[in-house]
């Protein structure tokens with residue numbers, strides 16, 4: 560899996576293909592799920608893998624859920640504290656206190672959302688571009704029933720799958736509303752122009768917008784509620800276009 564996150568050359572139907580894959584969803588029953596998260600089993604005092612509620616407060620309706628939830632950056636520190644404790648008894652006590660096992664799960668070593676690397680827009684934007692992007696993203700009217708999207712640049716790590724889908728849908732409109740050559744880092748636009756063998760500076764931004772149009776089109780088909788034989792053809796075409804344009808807009812090496 561680690562190799563797949565970096566990308567791996569494989570033979571698919573007699574053709575060489577560059578395959579990038581990452582961990583998406585894991586299904587497990589309750590005890591096994593806790594093991595996989597590095598959280599103590601559910602009979603422990605803090606045996607819930609999404610929050611740190613103690614056993615007595617599990618039925619407390621007025622509990623402050625956001626304040627007592629488990630967060631990666633906090634659990635990481637707690638695992639470190641447990642790991643750094645040389646005395647076994649004190650290590651046990653820390654495990655009980657945090658509701659964690661002595662070691663994080665092996666799955667923690669995988670990069671979450673490895674396949675979404677190309678969604679990291681900030682690598683292309685200049686400071687001006689980043690400010691403009693945030694402004695345009697805030698100003699764009701989003702459907703009322705969407706939950707609030709986190710800031711795509713600073714809160715990228717807290718994005719859920721559905722947030723990525725929504726962002727992908729509105730991305731072409733956002734980019735189209737502000738993107739100029741000056742919104743991109745100079746070296747980034749130069750390398751885009753080199754990859755598409757163009758000299759007109761404007762073409763760099765056009766490639767980025769076109770790329771996001773294909774991402775949005777592909778996502779729409781992938782999550783279509785009905786799927787016919789024609790949809791497969793359409794999906795195949797979109798994937799091919801996306802495959803051609805992604806390495807032009809984003810540097811994968």
Ligand SMILES: [Zn+2]
Nearest residue numbers: 607609610612
């Ligand atoms: Zn809980």
